[in-house]
Amino acid sequence: MSNILTSRKQDYSQWYNDLVLKGGLADYSAVRGCMVIKPYGYGLWENMRDVLDRMFKETGHQNAYFPLFVPKSLFEAEEKNAEGFAKECAVVTHYRLKTDPDNKGKLIVDPAAKLDEELVVRPTSEAIIWNTYKNWIQSYRDLPLLINQWANVVRWEMRTRLFLRTAEFLWQEGHTAHATKEEAIAETEQMLDVYARFAEEYMALPVIRGVKTPNERFAGAEDTYCIEALMQDGKALQAGTSHFLGQNFAKAFDVKFASKDNTMEYVWATSWGVSTRLIGALVMAHSDDEGLVMPPRIAPLQVVIVPIFNKDAEARQKIDDKAAQLIKELRAKGIRVKYDNDDSTRPGWKFAEYELKGVPVRIALGARDLENNQVEVARRDTKEKAPVSLDGIIDHVAQLLEEIQSNLFNRALAFREENTRSIDTWDEFVKALDETPGFISAHWDGTPETEEKIKELTKATIRCIPLNNKQEAGKCILTGNPSTQRVLFARAY
């Protein structure tokens, strides 16, 4: 194990890679652009998934599963959606291999096994799902249809980065059908709210809720809502999206229902998703030069107990016994705890290792502590250490976990506020992007052309128009044309 992490200042990208790889979240694989999610990273994803899944169910959704493959003819049915994803689709053209007659021990694609119709590996599942919904929806009584699926999808990206952009990723995608436009919009907003609450309350990640401009909209949507977060290098990251799809998919797949008035109407649709990209957001939002920093509520491991042994076997037994008791009591409180009594590494090594992994609370337990009826408690977020009496230690730890959770959120929020600037001139805008990156709140004349031009000139995009945005008259940062509100710009992942 190499002990050296690249610092954020030195090379932010390398720091991120180091954390993901050395922190044991993921590994590269033999497949281009695809990563292996390791147990620690997958444990984190499981915790995130479990919370989200509960929130989805609490809002009336059910899980289902649809096929990985989408026949090309279905995929192309909704034109804009198909066009938007066409460039990055993996396509299955054959269903069989055979041994190579010219090269023993090797396989070739059997030309005789060509599919009549190619299968697209789903980059998103609207097509296959709406083709199915057609059969499930006849009457207004079948609505609303509220379905979520946990799945993998494939997008053949040109440039990949662990968790942030991989060719295959895990996500959930909700797909709902409604009788009215208003109800569908309410669903879109409700799910955005679920995502925002999840990000803020569980990931300790403050997010801006907003609406995308037409340029940045999901292919096939009428409106795309999003949550946007700010990373420590001042770049924005889209952490989740919720789309109001109008009747686009209903029309493309002919999904109609008989209303109460006995008229045939197209249903109104939404879709919404978050992915393993959230893990990338988590890493970049909270971690430091010592390693990962996990928010307690979703940390795979919340507390680690490190024994400090010495030669005295009797003292050792006492430490083991006390640790066993602490674990029992912490687990009774629902706290995820591990006792690391591996004798092949010394305490200092373990301290560094669990800091790298971002375990929120570390308890060191030695003979000296037991004599004083105390333990040493260290918190990962501030790296503070303090002796704590064994009387009431369980409550102390439980409370400390909550404190760390809110501290991480407050810290990230303060960072975002420090790095959100209101700017009114083009020169300052350009200068800020290079010198003090972050969110920039600025006026925009509302045209796609201007947005495109700004992107060309600065690589900054409009991250969103914040919900409940204050209306104020102003002049567009680029063109000087009149504007009615500020929008949020940033360079983004």
Added chain:
RNA sequence: CGGGAAGUAGCGCAGGCCGGUAGCGCAUCUGGUUUGGGACCAGGGGGUCGCAGGUUCGAAUCCUGUCUUCCCGACCA
């Protein structure tokens, strides 16, 4: 897909120009001493040098192709 860099033991690297028995540090294994911030001593194991061709008596080294990764662009959650 364009530009740059790289692939040699689990990890990090040297060797390559000038072809001739594959090396170093960490990790690992065994034994011992240790344990309050990445321990120490002694001994051992592990690599067809990314892959495929070619040149050669002989290739990690020279040539061609190919795959993968990283960084910078274009694309994107």
